[in-house]
Amino acid sequence: AQSVTQLDSQVPVFEEAPVELRCNYSSSVSVYLFWYVQYPNQGLQLLLKYLSGSTLVKGINGFEAEFNKSQTSFHLRKPSVHISDTAEYFCAVSLYNQGGKLIFGQGTELSVKP
Amino acid sequence: DAGVIQSPRHEVTEMGQEVTLRCKLISGHNSLFWYRQTMMRGLELLIYFNNNVPIDDSGMPEDRFSAKMPNASFSTLKIQPSEPRDSAVYFCASGTTGNTEAFFGQGTRLTVV
Numbered sequence: 001a002q003s004v005t006q007l008d009s010q011v012p013v014f015e016e017a018p019v020e021l022r023c024n025y026s027s028s029v030s031v032y033l034f035w036y037v038q039y040p041n042q043g044l045q046l047l048l049k050y051l052s053g054s055t056l057v058k059g060i061n062g063f064e065a066e067f068n069k070s071q072t073s074f075h076l077r078k079p080s081v082h083i084s085d086t087a088e089y090f091c092a093v094s095l096y097n098q099g100g101k102l103i104f105g106q107g108t109e110l111s112v113k114p
Numbered sequence: 115d116a117g118v119i120q121s122p123r124h125e126v127t128e129m130g131q132e133v134t135l136r137c138k139l140i141s142g143h144n145s146l147f148w149y150r151q152t153m154m155r156g157l158e159l160l161i162y163f164n165n166n167v168p169i170d171d172s173g174m175p176e177d178r179f180s181a182k183m184p185n186a187s188f189s190t191l192k193i194q195p196s197e198p199r200d201s202a203v204y205f206c207a208s209g210t211t212g213n214t215e216a217f218f219g220q221g222t223r224l225t226v227v
Contacts, residue, residue, distance in 0.1 A: 032214060043118075043205060043218040044157075051214055090157065100147045100209040100216030101170070104157040 002027040002093050006105035014113050015083055021076040021108045023091030031093040033074040034102065035065055038088045047089075049099075050074060061085070086112045118208050118219035126225045132194040135222045137206035139187050145209040146189050147216055148181055152202045163189065164211060196226045 007022040025031065032051055036044040048059025055067040065076045074091060088109050092102040119138040127133050139146055148160040161171040166183040174181070178200075181191045193200055203223050207216035 034215070036218075041223075043220045044207075045218070046215055049215055097212045099214040100145050100207055101159060101162055102147075102149075102157075102216065103159075106156045 002031060002095070002103050004091050004093055004103055004105035006089075006091050006108050008108050009106065010109045010111065012111045012113060013081055016080045018079050019077065019081050019085075019110065021089050021091075021110065023074045023076065023105060025072050025074065025091070025093050027072075027093060029095065031095060032099055033065075033067060034092040034094070035059065035063070035074070035076050036090045036092060036104075037061075038090065038107075040087075044090065047076070081110070081112045083112050083114060085110060118206060118217055120204075120206055120219035120222050122222060123220060124223050124225075126227065127196055129197055129226055130195045131226075132192065133196045133200075133224060133226075135191040135204050135206075135224070137189045137191070137208075137219060139189070139208035140217055141187070143208035143210055143217075144186065145211060145213060145216075146183060147207040147209070148189070148191050149205040149207065149218075150202045151205065151221070157205075160191070193224075196224075198226045200224060201226050 003026045005024045013019045034049045035047040048057045050057045050067045058064045088107045090107050091105040121136045147162040151157045160173045161181045183189045203221045205221045207218045209216045
């Protein structure tokens with residue numbers, strides 16, 4: 001079975017500061033890895049995904065994530081955040097060829113303050 | 115493309131009533147996923163279909179929940195009878211066979227009083 005742990009439930013940060021949202025996963029087989037963002041009262045939007053290849057993945061809105069197989073981590077980073085990045089962020093995994101069958105972490109609430 | 119369309123966006127109903135949530139897939143997609151989001155359990159997969167056939171319904175909480183795909187582009191999730199603990203946001207998502215991602219709708223916020 002697979003599981004996902006997001007290590008921080010809330011991350012407050014000031015505008016233009018860098019941020020890292022941490023995600024660890026557990027799986028006995030290879031998986032796809034995803035980060036989704038959810039703005040208030042909205043659905044989930046895909047930020048980025050890791051399928052294979054280069055371990056550094058770039059996504060939308062200036063976010064990037066690095067896959068680390070030895071540490072089973074997939075941390076999300078942004079060098080300079082904006083107020084508009086305030087949202088809930090979800091890390092998720094899926095098995096190969098089952099990209100919609102997702103197992104989510106509990107979410108990290110990113111709060112960007114002026 | 116309009117994306118995945120869910121209706122209604124909000125539903126308030128009394129305990130014991132039947133509730134039907136609706137989802138229209140993105141044109142050309144053949145996989146359909148229903149998720150539920152609650153504070154206590156987070157986001158969890160209820161059921162998913164491929165080519166109109168239910169593949170995995172192990173996440174459906176109990177027999178009060180049922181899901182169908184009457185055609186290739188449309189799905190319903192029915193709760194009968196509804197209970198206050200069913201209050202949650204229900205999302206559907208669509209994709210394609212062998213897909214690497216799912217596209218989510220805006221969700222239906224269900225409140226059972």
